Amino acid sequence: MAAPRSFLWTRRIFLTLLTGFVLLPVYVMISSSLKPLEDVSGSFHWLPSGFTVRPYLDIWTTVPLADYFMNSLIVAGAATVCSVVIAVFAAYAVSRYTFRGKRVFTVTVLSTQMFPGILFLLPLFLIYVNLGNATGIALFGSRAGLILTYLTFSLPFSIWMLIGYFDSVPRELDEAALVDGCGPLGALFRVVVPAAIPGIVAVAVYAFMTAWGEVLFASVLTNDTTRTLAVGLQGYATQNDVYWNQVMAASLVVSVPVVAGFLLLQRYLVAGLTAGAVK
Amino acid sequence: MTTLTSPRGPRDGTEGEGTKAGPPTPGRTLRDRLPARLRRLSLPYLLLLPALLLELLVHLVPMAVGIFMSFKELTQFFVRDWGAAPWTGLDNYATAVDFDAPVGEALLHSFAVTVVFTVLSVGLCWLIGTAAAVFMQENFRGRGLLRAVFLTPYALPVYAAVITWSFMFQRDTGLINHVLHDQLGLTDTRPFWLIGDNSFVALLTVSVWKGWPFAFLIVMAGLQNIPKELYEAAAIDGAGIWQQLRRITLPSLRPVNQVLVLVLFLWTFNDFNTPYVLFGKAAPEAADLISIHIYQSSFVTWNFGAGSAMSVLLLLFLLLVTAGYLLVTSRGRRSADV
Numbered sequence: 001m002a003a004p005r006s007f008l009w010t011r012r013i014f015l016t017l018l019t020g021f022v023l024l025p026v027y028v029m030i031s032s033s034l035k036p037l038e039d040v041s042g043s044f045h046w047l048p049s050g051f052t053v054r055p056y057l058d059i060w061t062t063v064p065l066a067d068y069f070m071n072s073l074i075v076a077g078a079a080t081v082c083s084v085v086i087a088v089f090a091a092y093a094v095s096r097y098t099f100r101g102k103r104v105f106t107v108t109v110l111s112t113q114m115f116p117g118i119l120f121l122l123p124l125f126l127i128y129v130n131l132g133n134a135t136g137i138a139l140f141g142s143r144a145g146l147i148l149t150y151l152t153f154s155l156p157f158s159i160w161m162l163i164g165y166f167d168s169v170p171r172e173l174d175e176a177a178l179v180d181g182c183g184p185l186g187a188l189f190r191v192v193v194p195a196a197i198p199g200i201v202a203v204a205v206y207a208f209m210t211a212w213g214e215v216l217f218a219s220v221l222t223n224d225t226t227r228t229l230a231v232g233l234q235g236y237a238t239q240n241d242v243y244w245n246q247v248m249a250a251s252l253v254v255s256v257p258v259v260a261g262f263l264l265l266q267r268y269l270v271a272g273l274t275a276g277a278v279k
Numbered sequence: 280m281t282t283l284t285s286p287r288g289p290r291d292g293t294e295g296e297g298t299k300a301g302p303p304t305p306g307r308t309l310r311d312r313l314p315a316r317l318r319r320l321s322l323p324y325l326l327l328l329p330a331l332l333l334e335l336l337v338h339l340v341p342m343a344v345g346i347f348m349s350f351k352e353l354t355q356f357f358v359r360d361w362g363a364a365p366w367t368g369l370d371n372y373a374t375a376v377d378f379d380a381p382v383g384e385a386l387l388h389s390f391a392v393t394v395v396f397t398v399l400s401v402g403l404c405w406l407i408g409t410a411a412a413v414f415m416q417e418n419f420r421g422r423g424l425l426r427a428v429f430l431t432p433y434a435l436p437v438y439a440a441v442i443t444w445s446f447m448f449q450r451d452t453g454l455i456n457h458v459l460h461d462q463l464g465l466t467d468t469r470p471f472w473l474i475g476d477n478s479f480v481a482l483l484t485v486s487v488w489k490g491w492p493f494a495f496l497i498v499m500a501g502l503q504n505i506p507k508e509l510y511e512a513a514a515i516d517g518a519g520i521w522q523q524l525r526r527i528t529l530p531s532l533r534p535v536n537q538v539l540v541l542v543l544f545l546w547t548f549n550d551f552n553t554p555y556v557l558f559g560k561a562a563p564e565a566a567d568l569i570s571i572h573i574y575q576s577s578f579v580t581w582n583f584g585a586g587s588a589m590s591v592l593l594l595l596f597l598l599l600v601t602a603g604y605l606l607v608t609s610r611g612r613r614s615a616d617v
Contacts, residue, residue: 003417007520011414015425018411021488022432025443028454032446044457086329093326105327112338114597116549118570119590122577123341123348152337155330184322213436215552216570220578230438244446251439262434263427270500 033249040244055249059236062246067225068232069254075143075228076211079150083158083207084200086151091162092188096174106163113156117216124149125220141223149217154207161206165199166192201268205261212258229254349587364584371588382576386589388564389572393548396479396568400486401543405536407487408494413528416502426499433492441556444485448472448557473558478566486553490546494539501535502528537608541601548597569593 032040033055035048059065093099094106128140139145173195174187182190193200215230222231233254236247262269348364349371351357357364377383411429415422432440447454449472456469472481505528513523551570554562560579562571573593577586 003520014410015414018407019425019428022428024454025440025447025488026431028447029439029443040452042452043461044452044454086333089326090330093323097323099320099323102323105331108339109330109334111601112334114545114549114601115338115342116570116573116590116593116597117551118549118573118577118586119345119594120338120341121574122583122586122590123344124337126348126583127341127344148333149337152333155333159330209434209436213438213552215438215555216574219555230436233438233442244452247442247446251442255435255439258436259431259434262430266427266430270496 029248029252029255032245033252035245037243037245040248041241055243055245056253058243059246059250059253062243063232063235063250065229065232065250065253068227068229071143071222071226072212072228072230072254075146075150076208078143078147079154079211080204080207082147083151083154084204087155087158087162087203088188088193088200090159091166092192094159095163095166096171096184096192106159109156109159112152121216121220124217128221140221141226143226146218146221146226146228149221150211150214151207153214154203154210158203158207161203162196162199165196169195198268201265205265205269209258209262345587346591348583349591351584353582353584353587355581367584371584372592374585375588375592382585385567386572389567389569392479392565392567393569396483396486396566397544397547399483400490400547401540403483403487404490404494404543404547405540407491408496409498409532409536411491411495412498412502413524415499416528429495430492432489433496437489437552438556440489441485441553444481444488445473445557448481474563476565478558478563482554482557482566482568485557486547486550489553490543494543497535497539498532501532505531541604544604545597545601 031046031048034051034053036050036052036054039045039049090109094102125140128145132138132140139148169192174182174191177187177191178184213230218228218230222228233247233250236243236250350366350368351364352367352370353364374380374382375386378387415426446452450456450469453472455472456466459465460469470477472478509527509531510523513527518526549570550568551574554566554568554571555574558566558571560571561575562568569589573586573589576589577583
């Protein structure tokens with residue numbers, strides 16, 4: 001059916017305005033990252049007066065960006081892998097078995113999502129510090145402490161989404177595998193996991209993005225050597241000046257991996273949400 | 280299959296019928312079956328164990344500790360050994376809700392700001408996200424590209440995106456004032472955006488920019504589940520596109536919206552990252568969101584006891600709101616089914 005003109009025009013205007021709103025910061029980020037410092041220290045101009053790639057060379061020496069990058073990569077990567085594996089097991093149990101305490105488990109796990117991060121921050125900070133003092137296990141300021149923390153952030157959402165996804169894999173498939181002599185874990189890894197790959201990819205992307213973008217815990221639980229990008233990026237503001245061109249260049253550099261990964265995998269993410277979240 | 284189903288199973292009621300098949304075991308005695316059965320009963324718990332341990336360690340234990348700490352006078356002197364902090368009973372709570380004194384007054388103010396901010400932000404995110412998803416329901420040229428563009432704010436790391444906005448909101452070097460003052464001449468002077476009353480507008484703008492793509496994503500997914508036949512039937516009956524939107528699309532999205540609004544509400548209400556990157560450790564009064572406020576009370580003034588009490592109060596509030604919301608929406612859903 002052909003849509004009426006009023007609809008087409010509303011759509012055109014709305015989508016154009018929205019595109020402008022969405023892309024405005026992206027334009028500012030890219031264009032400012034290619035400007036010399038004089039250009040970003042004065043009044044803003046849409047077009048750069050000079051064009052330079054200097055900021056992209058300077059960002060690595062103004063702050064130890066490579067180290068921060070490495071820290072973020074290790075922390076987010078480890079948190080993602082662990083969180084996906086653990087979520088797969090948990091979601092399989094909930095999706096395929098009936099057991100006592102199932103509801104309590106799902107409700108508890110899901111409700112931790114609603115709690116303000118600040119509620120866990122203070123106690124975790126104290127627990128990590130005191131644990132370090134008492135046992136010498138250095139969680140405070142270490143990557144391990146941050147990994148442990150992050151991995152639970154994405155866990156509730158991952159479990160929730162994977163339950164939905166596993167539910168959509170026909171039960172007959174893994175029942176057949178069980179009959180054929182697979183153990184429950186064999187059925188999980190040979191049948192259910194392969195069938196649920198889009199959901200698992202979506203969950204992994206989500207977990208990685210959560211860890212890569214987290215600021216609150218990173219700013220409290222890290223020290224000079226374990227600082228992540230989220231905290232390190234603030235180093236371009238000195239007492240007297242903010243190197244805005246370098247800030248923008250660095251922002252772009254740290255965004256590219258996640259945005260590229262996200263856009264490449266967004267089909268899976270949408271598919272995952274369809275099966276999992278929207279039920 | 281049913282012979283192997285745990286007798287406890289159906290009582291749980293969530294899954295209904297026996298949920299898995301084991302190898303058939305006809306003609307065995309109870310004794311033979313017991314170990315296998317025990318193994319099967321414990322299997323789900325083993326699968327859940329890692330998740331359970333982690334939740335316990337990072338969420339439940341800290342929560343208990345947090346509640347415990349809220350009854351103590353936990354200042355910077357006791358950070359090394361918080362067990363030794365003196366017990367103060369409900370003093371921290373009394374301070375937090377004493378709205379005539381500075382601490383309580385500031386908390387109340389921050390709470391009010393957060394409520395208004397959350398309602399506006401969630402409303403706008405929902406509206407923009409739904410509109411975009413509905414407009415992009417049908418295929419047109421460039422739809423795939425546009426979808427990728429629209430998801431960019433969601434994919435960008437918070438700090439990179441918000442730092443860019445903070446650059447745009449700078450008084451002297453930012454794009455916003457350049458457009459408003461230099462190009463359009465709408466303002467006489469260059470207004471401050473990151474301090475004073477305007478900071479609320481700045482925060483809301485960034486929050487909506489960052490948050491609406493999630494609504495878009497979820498609504499888009501929800502739209503895919505609406506059967507095409509509904510639209511076809513409506514079209515045959517002579518319903519126009521706007522009527523179809525009102526009669527089919529929006530009602531069909533109801534269950535999706537109920538979850539979406541709740542999730543958006545909780546995320547926005549608890550958001551720390553956006554104000555923290557935009558304003559730093561101390562937000563301006565007009566944009567003093569509750570999580571930043573508690574952070575400030577705890578880590579900047581080093582009063583962990585009061586900070587914990589505020590966190591617990593916040594948690595109670597969120598629990599109440601969520602429970603109320605779920606109650607209302609599930610009742611609405613039930614009556615809609617009838």
